[in-house]
Structures are given as structure tokens and as C-alpha cells.
Amino acid sequence: MNHQRLITELQSQGLQLSPDPVGAAGRKGGAGPSDHKAVRVGQTTVMVPVFTEGAARSPYGLQANDQTSQTWLERDGSAIAPVDFPAQPQFYQLTTADGTPYWKIALLHSHNVLATTVLQTCIRYDNRQTACQFCAIGQSLAAGRTLARKRPEQLAEVAEAAVRLDGVEHLIMTTGTPNLTDRGAAYLSDCARAVKARVNLPIQAQCEPPNDFVWLERLRTAGVDSLGMHLEAVEPAVRQRIMPGKAKVPVSYYYEAFAAAVKVFGWGQVSTYLLAGLGDSKASLLTACDRLIDLGVYPFVVPFVPVSGTPLAQHAPPSSDFMFDLYQVIGEKLRRRGLRSSDMKAGCAKCGACSALSTFE
Incomplete structure (x- = not known):
């Protein structure tokens, strides 16, 4: 899957948050990009829905690698790309x-x-x-x-x-x-x-x-x-x-x-x-x-x-x-x-x- 398609699908379908990486707090309610989390995929930082009903059914999830401490984006159980999350300012x-x-x-x-x-x-x-x-x-x-x-x-x-x-x-x-x-x-x-x-x-x-x-x-x-x-x-x-x-x-x-x-x-x-x-x-x-x-x-x-x-x-x-x-x-x-x-x-x-x-x- 190319990068454009991946970003488009993440923003439409959302991301399941189990496990939820430490420090990767999302934002519920309010003005602006609500019910989202900032996720960095490659060199692109995107706001992805995480607290919506659609996100709970998303084929996209997270997979933690205990050996490397790297979090991976996965789809239907298969690792796709490494991801990280902006640190709290x-x-x-x-x-x-x-x-x-x-x-x-x-x-x-x-x-x-x-x-x-x-x-x-x-x-x-x-x-x-x-x-x-x-x-x-x-x-x-x-x-x-x-x-x-x-x-x-x-x-x-x-x-x-x-x-x-x-x-x-x-x-x-x-x-x-x-x-x-x-x-x-x-x-x-x-x-x-x-x-x-x-x-x-x-x-x-x-x-x-x-x-x-x-x-x-x-x-x-x-x-x-x-x-x-x-x-x-x-x-x-x-x-x-x-x-x-x-x-x-x-x-x-x-x-x-x-x-x-x-x-x-x-x-x-x-x-x-x-x-x-x-x-x-x-x-x-x-x-x-x-x-x-x-x-x-x-x-x-x-x-x-x-x-x-x-x-x-x-x-x-x-x-x-x-x-x-x-x-x-x-x-x-x-x-x-x-x-x-x-x-x-x-x-x-x-x-x-x-x-x-x-x-x-």
C-alpha cells in the first residue's frame, strides 16, 4: 500500500488503541481535531480518529515490539510501518x-x-x-x-x-x-x-x-x-x-x-x-x-x-x-x-x- 492510500485510510477508518503507547494521549471533545491522536507515519504527522465508534472497528491497530521498543502500525495482524507519537510539549x-x-x-x-x-x-x-x-x-x-x-x-x-x-x-x-x-x-x-x-x-x-x-x-x-x-x-x-x-x-x-x-x-x-x-x-x-x-x-x-x-x-x-x-x-x-x-x-x-x-x- 502506498503512503497516500495509507494516510487516507487511517483518517477515514481510524485506529484502534490497544495497546495504547505511553505518552500518546489523544484528545476527546472540544473544538479542532476532536477524538483524534497525532501519529507520525514515516515523515508525515497525521491526526487520526481514535475515540470514535468507527475507530473501534478499524482494521488498523498498534503492535509493540518489546525488543526494539518500536511501535508498529498493523492491519489485520500484519505489521505495515513503524509509527511514533509526538512527545508532550x-x-x-x-x-x-x-x-x-x-x-x-x-x-x-x-x-x-x-x-x-x-x-x-x-x-x-x-x-x-x-x-x-x-x-x-x-x-x-x-x-x-x-x-x-x-x-x-x-x-x-x-x-x-x-x-x-x-x-x-x-x-x-x-x-x-x-x-x-x-x-x-x-x-x-x-x-x-x-x-x-x-x-x-x-x-x-x-x-x-x-x-x-x-x-x-x-x-x-x-x-x-x-x-x-x-x-x-x-x-x-x-x-x-x-x-x-x-x-x-x-x-x-x-x-x-x-x-x-x-x-x-x-x-x-x-x-x-x-x-x-x-x-x-x-x-x-x-x-x-x-x-x-x-x-x-x-x-x-x-x-x-x-x-x-x-x-x-x-x-x-x-x-x-x-x-x-x-x-x-x-x-x-x-x-x-x-x-x-x-x-x-x-x-x-x-x-x-x-x-x-x-x-x-
């Missing part, structure tokens, strides 16, 4: 002056990426009529594993330590949607300004398109280097069913915002998540990717992974064949237009751990 051991652990403020994603949800609440989350059915932003907050609001000075302190102690190379700041005007851009600007005053770290900010595109300029002036505005799904009927509140911002407005953002941040410095498997057809996803790539927006296509405790917990992830076919076509389009994840200054697409797409570029 040193900055996790620190606390702020008020006693808050650094890991409640920001987390290491993959091996060199710091990520935080600056506002761990959303105006839609507690309303069944408006909430995104895949969202678990409130789970880690309810469990006491994070803060509802990360203060800018806290983020700056943690970012400096993560760079100094663990060699972090870029920062991803996302947010729940706090209002229907700037949609989080104002607070993200405050956070970016504080971080950049403390440490020279590339930053991607992620939010819904603000109601006034002047916020794009303000984000850039505050120190944001790249921007993520996430469609998740593209067909109107799918968006209405899966994310009824967010669907009130029409796809057409997203494209207006993408065009405006590329003018501010530059070609290849704007990205969007597309969650394959929510119901969009392959044709719809490819058509959207064509349009996005033509605008200079990187379409970060990932397989949808159901998160426990959400309304879509029982929703089946897309097949690895579906994802592999998507990746092949999109990868060719990216190559043809010279749009590469490695050229992004910061962000999820640059990290690439939640998708196999970068291996197809």
Missing part, C-alpha cells in the same frame, strides 16, 4: 501567574503548531435550531479542560513559551461566533496584536466572514498572516440541514469574502475547510474547489469525523475511496495553479495533519 508543564495551566490556553497540534480557540462559546451552540450538528466546542469547556475566554496577554505568554521551549512554528487562532457583526474578528485582532508584541510567530485567524470587510484589513494590521473562513459544506440543502444557523450566511457571501480576503492577505494565504462526507456530492465538492482555487483560496478538504456527544455522532465518515478520488483530482488542480499548502504562512492547511491532501499536491 514542555510548555504544558507551565502555569500562568494566576495558576492556569498553559495547556488550558493553547494546545500543540501535530508537532510544530500551536492552536487555540480564543472564545470557547458560540451564540448558536446551545440552540438546537441554529447549532452546527458536528460541533463539540462546548465539550472541553464543560469538562474543565479549557477557558471560555483566553485573554490576549495569556495567549502571548503561552505562545512565547511554546516557541522558546518546543520550537513551535505557527499559531492557529479560531473562535466560536460571538455575534453576527464582526463574528469574532475584533477579538481575534486583539489576540493577534498581543501575540505579535511578544513573539514573532506567524498567525492564522479563523472566523466566519465579518459583516464588514474592513475587518479583514484590521486583522492583517493586527498581525494576522493568513485567514481561514470555513464553508464546511457547499450544497445549500446540506448546509441547511447540518448547520442551520451558519447557513443563514449564504455561500455567495463567503465567495465575496474570499475574494476580498485574497486582496488583503495574498494569493494562497486564505483557506477554507470542506468536510467531505456531510452529504455534498463529489461533483459539488470538486466544483467548489475549482472556484476556490481560481480565487487563490486553498480548499482544505478533510474527511468528516463524527464526534461523540454531538447530533452527528452516528453519522458514517466518508469511505477512503471517496476521499482518495477527491484528493487525486484536487491535488492536480492545486499543482496546476501553483497553490501549495507549504507556501501558507500559518494555518490548518500548512499543518496538513487533518487531511491527506498535501501528499497529493
Whole structure:
């Protein structure tokens, strides 16, 4: 099995965790790649589902070699490739002056990426009529594993330590949607300004398109280097069913915002998540990717992974064949237009751990 196929299958089918290697803690619930674990296969670090029902049935598992202390990835009992797991970062051991652990403020994603949800609440989350059915932003907050609001000075302190102690190379700041005007851009600007005053770290900010595109300029002036505005799904009927509140911002407005953002941040410095498997057809996803790539927006296509405790917990992830076919076509389009994840200054697409797409570029 080639490397691209292996990574694609792992992210669609997940990984059984018996035995669970020492120090290879995963992450349950919350925003970002929930119910996943970072796994390094060869030179590629990927986020793999481990706490989902699908992962419990996955043909992939782990095999420990007691003689060499090496852990192997196995499929149906046969060893495939050696794997290892990023060590817990040193900055996790620190606390702020008020006693808050650094890991409640920001987390290491993959091996060199710091990520935080600056506002761990959303105006839609507690309303069944408006909430995104895949969202678990409130789970880690309810469990006491994070803060509802990360203060800018806290983020700056943690970012400096993560760079100094663990060699972090870029920062991803996302947010729940706090209002229907700037949609989080104002607070993200405050956070970016504080971080950049403390440490020279590339930053991607992620939010819904603000109601006034002047916020794009303000984000850039505050120190944001790249921007993520996430469609998740593209067909109107799918968006209405899966994310009824967010669907009130029409796809057409997203494209207006993408065009405006590329003018501010530059070609290849704007990205969007597309969650394959929510119901969009392959044709719809490819058509959207064509349009996005033509605008200079990187379409970060990932397989949808159901998160426990959400309304879509029982929703089946897309097949690895579906994802592999998507990746092949999109990868060719990216190559043809010279749009590469490695050229992004910061962000999820640059990290690439939640998708196999970068291996197809």
C-alpha cells in the first residue's frame, strides 16, 4: 500500500488503541481535531480518529515490539510501518501567574503548531435550531479542560513559551461566533496584536466572514498572516440541514469574502475547510474547489469525523475511496495553479495533519 492510500485510510477508518503507547494521549471533545491522536507515519504527522465508534472497528491497530521498543502500525495482524507519537510539549508543564495551566490556553497540534480557540462559546451552540450538528466546542469547556475566554496577554505568554521551549512554528487562532457583526474578528485582532508584541510567530485567524470587510484589513494590521473562513459544506440543502444557523450566511457571501480576503492577505494565504462526507456530492465538492482555487483560496478538504456527544455522532465518515478520488483530482488542480499548502504562512492547511491532501499536491 502506498503512503497516500495509507494516510487516507487511517483518517477515514481510524485506529484502534490497544495497546495504547505511553505518552500518546489523544484528545476527546472540544473544538479542532476532536477524538483524534497525532501519529507520525514515516515523515508525515497525521491526526487520526481514535475515540470514535468507527475507530473501534478499524482494521488498523498498534503492535509493540518489546525488543526494539518500536511501535508498529498493523492491519489485520500484519505489521505495515513503524509509527511514533509526538512527545508532550514542555510548555504544558507551565502555569500562568494566576495558576492556569498553559495547556488550558493553547494546545500543540501535530508537532510544530500551536492552536487555540480564543472564545470557547458560540451564540448558536446551545440552540438546537441554529447549532452546527458536528460541533463539540462546548465539550472541553464543560469538562474543565479549557477557558471560555483566553485573554490576549495569556495567549502571548503561552505562545512565547511554546516557541522558546518546543520550537513551535505557527499559531492557529479560531473562535466560536460571538455575534453576527464582526463574528469574532475584533477579538481575534486583539489576540493577534498581543501575540505579535511578544513573539514573532506567524498567525492564522479563523472566523466566519465579518459583516464588514474592513475587518479583514484590521486583522492583517493586527498581525494576522493568513485567514481561514470555513464553508464546511457547499450544497445549500446540506448546509441547511447540518448547520442551520451558519447557513443563514449564504455561500455567495463567503465567495465575496474570499475574494476580498485574497486582496488583503495574498494569493494562497486564505483557506477554507470542506468536510467531505456531510452529504455534498463529489461533483459539488470538486466544483467548489475549482472556484476556490481560481480565487487563490486553498480548499482544505478533510474527511468528516463524527464526534461523540454531538447530533452527528452516528453519522458514517466518508469511505477512503471517496476521499482518495477527491484528493487525486484536487491535488492536480492545486499543482496546476501553483497553490501549495507549504507556501501558507500559518494555518490548518500548512499543518496538513487533518487531511491527506498535501501528499497529493
